[in-house]
Amino acid sequence: MSHPILPFIPAVFVPVKDLKRSTEWYADLLGRQIAPQPGQEDHGIYIFNLEGTQIILDSNTWGSPPMIMFGSDDIDASHAFCEEHPHETVTDVFRDEFVSVFHVNSHMICQTNRDLDLPKAKPAHSLLGGMSRIFIHADNLQDTIGWYEAFVGRSTEPDVKFGELPYIRMDRGAHLLIDDNRLSQSPRKFYEQLQLDMRVNPIAIIDTPDLTAALDHVRSKGAVADKGIESRLGVRFFLFHDPDGNALMVCEKVSR
Structure with missing residues (x-):
């Protein structure tokens, strides 16, 4: 099966x-x-x-x-x-x-159960070329790897584009990237409803062919990107936040 x-x-x-x-x-x-x-x-x-x-x-x-x-x-x-x-x-x-x-x-x-009749995907924005990775924020890397490998029935691989962090390749769409905060370096957030401190940002990685132009673009739309372009684990990127504090990482385009 x-x-x-x-x-x-x-x-x-x-x-x-x-x-x-x-x-x-x-x-x-x-x-x-x-x-x-x-x-x-x-x-x-x-x-x-x-x-x-x-x-x-x-x-x-x-x-x-x-x-x-x-x-x-x-x-x-x-x-x-x-x-x-x-x-x-x-x-x-x-x-x-x-x-x-x-x-x-x-x-x-x-x-x-039946066709949801959603509109077909339109061409990606020229500077924001779709999601390539979804973050899984791990406190215990090995435990998290084991849980997700069993959950989706696939083994992790070292992601050579992202500092060889473990990732799980999906059949299509974005892949799962497991980060023990070496790449994100993000603070924890307290969720009162769950009574838990969690790392949730960034949510995903968006590809861009031009990192500087993409940074200018998101800032022009009112996004908070106060740290500008950063470099970590051999990756050049920037983080931006939407009006509700949700963060996305934008990286120079990588192959999947």
């Missing part, structure tokens, strides 16, 4: 306080027209359909950490697997005509 959790990240959920404000901000940043799909605003989300992995702005999760969605072809098999896999929480499966989903820890597992 194939592994029940697919090696594919359809989306990453970004918690926002004001959906309208955040949608307008990201649309301006990414050079996209706002084209809400039926029911998106009613459900407190807005989807930016990028190349491979989507950004879902989610006002329902404000006050919680960002969340990674993994795909499944058999939601019941995935749920049974997660119940046996080490976890803090596993929710029941929610089903409607479009999707079947459940949560394990801070991740969502999703099976599509």
Whole structure:
């Protein structure tokens, strides 16, 4: 039997306080027209359909950490697997005509039941070329590697583009990059709802063909990028924050 959790990240959920404000901000940043799909605003989300992995702005999760969605072809098999896999929480499966989903820890597992009729991915912004990596912030590197290798049924490899940090290659879209804070060097954030201190930023890595121009661009859109261009583990990058404090890392374009 194939592994029940697919090696594919359809989306990453970004918690926002004001959906309208955040949608307008990201649309301006990414050079996209706002084209809400039926029911998106009613459900407190807005989807930016990028190349491979989507950004879902989610006002329902404000006050919680960002969340990674993994795909499944058999939601019941995935749920049974997660119940046996080490976890803090596993929710029941929610089903409607479009999707079947459940949560394990801070991740969502999703099976599509019918076509969601999302708009096709538009060409990436010339300076923000889509997500290449999603961060997993690790306190204990070996424990985290073991959990995710079993979770997606794939072995880690050294990521030669990012200081040989361990990563798990997905079939398409963004890959998982496991960082013990050597690259991010980010502070922890306290989540009162969870009563936990966690590192959550940056959420992902965005590729760019021109790092200096990309920095000028995000600053012109009101992003906070006060440290400018940095270099660490042989990687040149900058971090920027959206109006809600969510951070993304922008790196010179790397091959996957």
